[in-house]
Amino acid sequence: MKVLICCDSELVLQMTGMALEAAGHQVLLEREPHALVPEVAGAAALLVDAGRAKQAPALLRDRGFTGRALLVGEGAQEELARAAAELKLDGAVSAPGSEDFPKRFTAAVEGRRRVLIVDDSEIVARLLQEELEAKGFEIQYAPDAEKATSIILKRQTRPDLILLDINMPKVDGGQFCRFVKKNEMFKSIKVLFCSGEEKEKVQRLVQECGADGFISKDELLGKWIVDNT
Missing domain, CATH: 3.40.50.261 (Succinyl-CoA synthetase domains)
Structure with missing residues (x-):
C-alpha cells in the first residue's frame, strides 16, 4: 500500500x-x-x-x-x-x-465505508440501508439529485459509493451519473445503478454514463419479501 x-x-x-x-x-x-x-x-x-x-x-x-x-x-x-x-x-x-x-x-x-443511496422511494432506501448497515457501511440518503449533489460537494460527507436509482424526477439517474463521472472532484466515487428496469437497458446506461456497474432492485426486493414471509 x-x-x-x-x-x-x-x-x-x-x-x-x-x-x-x-x-x-x-x-x-x-x-x-x-x-x-x-x-x-x-x-x-x-x-x-x-x-x-x-x-x-x-x-x-x-x-x-x-x-x-x-x-x-x-x-x-x-x-x-x-x-x-x-x-x-x-x-x-x-x-x-x-x-x-x-x-x-x-x-x-479499511474502516467503515460511506454509501450514498439516491432514490425517490423511501421504502427502497430503507431496505437498502438496513442491509448495508448490517454489513458495516455508513449510510447517507438523498431523495433526489439536488440533495445528493449537496452531499458529495462537501469533502466531509463525500461517499465512497453511490447507489443510484434511474427513474427520478427533474434530474434522472443517468444525468446525475454523467455529472459525477465527468467531474474530476468526484473521481474517487464509485457509482452503481440500483434499478428495476430491464437488465439490457441498465447495461446500456452503465456504458453510456460511465457507471461502475449495477444491481437489480427487483432481486433486492424479492430477497426482502422471501426473508420476511
Whole structure:
C-alpha cells in the first residue's frame, strides 16, 4: 500500500514511517505537505499529526489525493478519534511505536465505508440501508439529485459509493451519473445503478454514463419479501 506521511513532529514522522515500511508498505515521509503533491497518485492513505492535520489533507485532496486521511500520534485512541472527527478526517490510529500499529493502521484504512443511496422511494432506501448497515457501511440518503449533489460537494460527507436509482424526477439517474463521472472532484466515487428496469437497458446506461456497474432492485426486493414471509 502506498502511504503518505506528513507530520510536524520528526519523532512521530520517523516512528510511523519505520513501522509501516517494516510491514511492507511503500512509505513517503515529508514534514511539508507541498513536498508530497507529486506523490498523490495511487496513494491509499495519508497519515498526519495534529500539527499538519488542517493543512495537509486539504492541500493534497485538492491536488488529487483520493485515499483516507488519518490522524496519528501518541495518546489514547479515543482522544485521537474525537480530534479526527472534529478535523473532518477519516479516522485515527494511535501509538505509532507499538508492535500492533501496522495492523491497526490497516483496520483504520479499511474502516467503515460511506454509501450514498439516491432514490425517490423511501421504502427502497430503507431496505437498502438496513442491509448495508448490517454489513458495516455508513449510510447517507438523498431523495433526489439536488440533495445528493449537496452531499458529495462537501469533502466531509463525500461517499465512497453511490447507489443510484434511474427513474427520478427533474434530474434522472443517468444525468446525475454523467455529472459525477465527468467531474474530476468526484473521481474517487464509485457509482452503481440500483434499478428495476430491464437488465439490457441498465447495461446500456452503465456504458453510456460511465457507471461502475449495477444491481437489480427487483432481486433486492424479492430477497426482502422471501426473508420476511
